[in-house]
Structure formats: structure tokens, C-alpha cells
């Protein structure tokens with residue numbers, strides 16, 4: 001073959017390759033937001049562990065998402081999950097003790113739902129209950145929706161679009177049973193995975209993702225001096241254990257003790273994840289601290305002497321600059337990509 005023909009064939013081949021690549025990339029970029037696969041975890045994170053008996057599907061996520069934001073599930077249609085787990089506050093809330101449906105203050109601070117898929121223990125006490133069961137419980141618990149499950153079934157059955165969405169999520173002829181509603185909501189909640197903060201970008205190699213102050217704060221956080229990362233460890237920033245950090249002299253809530261009945265668990269609470277902590281104020285199991293400054297000050301003082309206070313906590317003697325660096329590092333854990341997702345925005349929260 002002459003050189004000329006070789007060049008022509010090569011040129012045609014290159015054009016075809018270009019067209020093919022273009023075609024592929026157009027296919028992988030979804031223009032319709034309902035087609036996005038929310039079961040994919042961020043780079044460097046393990047796969048989201050969906051249970052075998054409640055596998056992921058986009059129809060289930062969508063149904064779960066609509067139900068999560070819908071007040072239809074609560075007794076007098078005044079509360080949705082999002083009333084307390086607001087996407088604006090990383091699925092936590094900005095009031096320490098929000099009023100329940102029965103108008104009395106909740107005894108505990110609302111936890112963020114971010115990355116809950118990776119935990120087997122739920123809530124400040126760490127109850128070993130499946131997400132599906134916990135959500136189903138919320139439907140009738142007087143603290144949450146205080147509704148009757150037959151009433152929920154009736155309302156969903158008579159709804160203009162839910163019956164069809166249940167069929168799409170759970171198969172033809174599926175009825176809008178409340179336990180299926182709980183399964184769909186659990187699927188949505190498992191997709192609330194946050195792992196694209198400035199800190200994550202830094203860990204993946206972008207050395208400009210953190211400011212100098214944040215880098216100093218990170219060093220302090222992971223240092224033997226502060227020992228923050230002994231408890232707030234791993235990609236979730238929690239050891240999934242229970243500790244007392246001496247945030248007050250007197251605990252009204254015995255925390256983990258209620259689950260185990262053991263004296264050594266009195267006043268202990270699950271180490272919370274610190275992801276998106278910048279926007280989940282107020283802090284702690286009872287929401288007594290309004291700012292990160294107050295939280296850091298408590299660690300700096302070594303905590304109040306209380307029953308079962310963790311022996312690891314000692315006064316830290318941090319300088320003002322070090323406190324500021326630590327707080328700036330905590331702010332590097334905010335994941336704006338996650339928080340600004342289109343799928344949360346249309347619900348008006």
C-alpha cells in the first residue's frame with residue numbers, strides 16, 4: 001500500500017475514533033437528573049452497602065426522596081423527615097430541641113444523615129436496628145410522625161402519583177404499603193453520601209485544596225497532642241464507639257446506658273462524624289453548644305469532670321491561632337458538591 005493510502009486510512013480511522021468517543025461521552029453525561037445513578041460512592045470511599053433484601057434502584061431512590069420530603073406520612077400532615085433532617089443543614093437541623101408533632105421539645109439534637117449507610121449503629125445511643133426498621137418506627141412513634149400505618153396506606157393509595165411510583169419501585173401490582181415506603185426512604189437515605197470536601201480533594205492529591213491554616217489545623221487534628229483523630233477516625237471521622245467528652249457537669253441523658261444497661265456506658269454517646277460540621281450547629285447530643293468555638297474550648301479545657309469522662313481528654317493549652325486553625329480544618333470537611341445537588345432543591349427546604 002502506498003504511503004498516501006496509509007495516511008488516508010489513518011485519517012478516516014482517527015475521525016471515526018473521535019466520533020465514537022464523542023458518542024460515548026455524550027451517553028455517559030446524563031442530561032436528565034432523574035437518570036443519575038446515586039448508588040455510586042465518591043472516589044476513595046467503599047461501595048455503598050445496600051442490603052440484599054433492599055437493593056438500590058433509581059425508581060426506589062426517587063420514591064424514597066419524594067416520601068422523605070412529603071408531610072403526608074405524619075398524623076396531621078405537618079411534619080416530613082426533612083422538617084428535622086433539612087438538606088440545607090446537611091440533613092440535620094439548626095435548632096437544639098425542635099418541637100415534635102405533639103408540641104413538646106425533642107430531648108436530643110437532630111443527627112445528620114450523611115454517610116449513615118456505612119454504619120450499623122444508629123442514633124446517639126447506637127441502637128442496633130436496621131435503617132428500614134428505624135424509619136418504619138418513625139411512622140408511628142409519638143416523637144416523630146405519630147401516625148397509624150393503616151392511615152398511611154390509605155393516604156398513599158388515594159394519592160395521584162404514589163401508587164404508580166410504588167409499582168415502578170417494587171414491581172407491578174405492588175401496593176403502597178408503609179413497610180415498602182420505609183424501604184424506599186432507606187434507599188434514599190443510603191445515597192446521602194458525602195465525600196467531596198476540600199479535605200477529600202487534598203487527600204486525592206490536590207495540594208491547593210486546603211489553605212495554610214487548614215493544613216496546620218489538619219496536622220493538629222491528626223496529632224498525638226490533640227488526639228482528635230483517635231475518636232474521629234477514618235473516612236467517616238468516627239470510631240463508631242461511645243465516649244463521654246465532659247461537655248457539662250451533669251448529664252440528664254445517660255445515652256448509651258439506656259441501650260446496654262451497663263454503668264460503664266452511662267453518659268456516653270456515639271462519636272459523631274464531623275463531615276459538614278460547619279453547617280450542622282447546634283452541636284452535641286443535647287445541642288447545648290452553638291458554635292465550633294465552644295466545642296473546641298471544651299476540648300481545650302479537658303472537659304468537665306463527669307462520670308465516665310474519657311481518660312484521653314486532657315487540657316490542650318492551644319494558642320488562639322491553633323484553635324482557629326483547628327476550626328478552619330473542620331470547615332474543610334464541608335462538601336458543597338453534595339449539599340448543592342439538584343435533587344434536593346425542588347422540595348422547597
Ligand code: HEC
Pocket residue numbers: 068079080081082083084085098099100101106108109110111112113116121122123124125131134135138139143144145185189
Ligand atoms: C421531630 C424531628 C425528627 C423527625 C420528623 C425525624 N427525625 Fe430522624 N432523628 C431525629 C433526632 C432527634 C435524631 C437523633 C435521635 C437519637 O439519637 O436519639 C434522629 C436520628 C435519625 C437517624 C439516625 C442518624 C444517625 O446518624 O445515626 C436516622 C437514619 C433518621 N433520624 C432518619 C429519619 C427519617 C428517614 C425520618 C422520616 C421518616 C426522620 N428521621 C424523621 C429527629 C427527627
Ligand code: HEC
Pocket residue numbers: 221226227228229230231232242243244245247269270271272273274277280282283284285286292295296299310312313326
Ligand atoms: C474520646 C473521644 C473523642 C476525642 C478525643 C475527641 N472527640 Fe469530638 N466528640 C466525641 C464524642 C463522643 C462527641 C459527642 C459528645 C456528646 O454529644 O455529648 C464529640 C463531638 C464533637 C463535635 C460536635 C459534633 C456534633 O455533631 O455535634 C465536634 C466538632 C468535635 N467532637 C470535634 C473534636 C475535635 C476537634 C477534637 C480534638 C480536639 C475531638 N473532637 C476529640 C468524641 C471525641
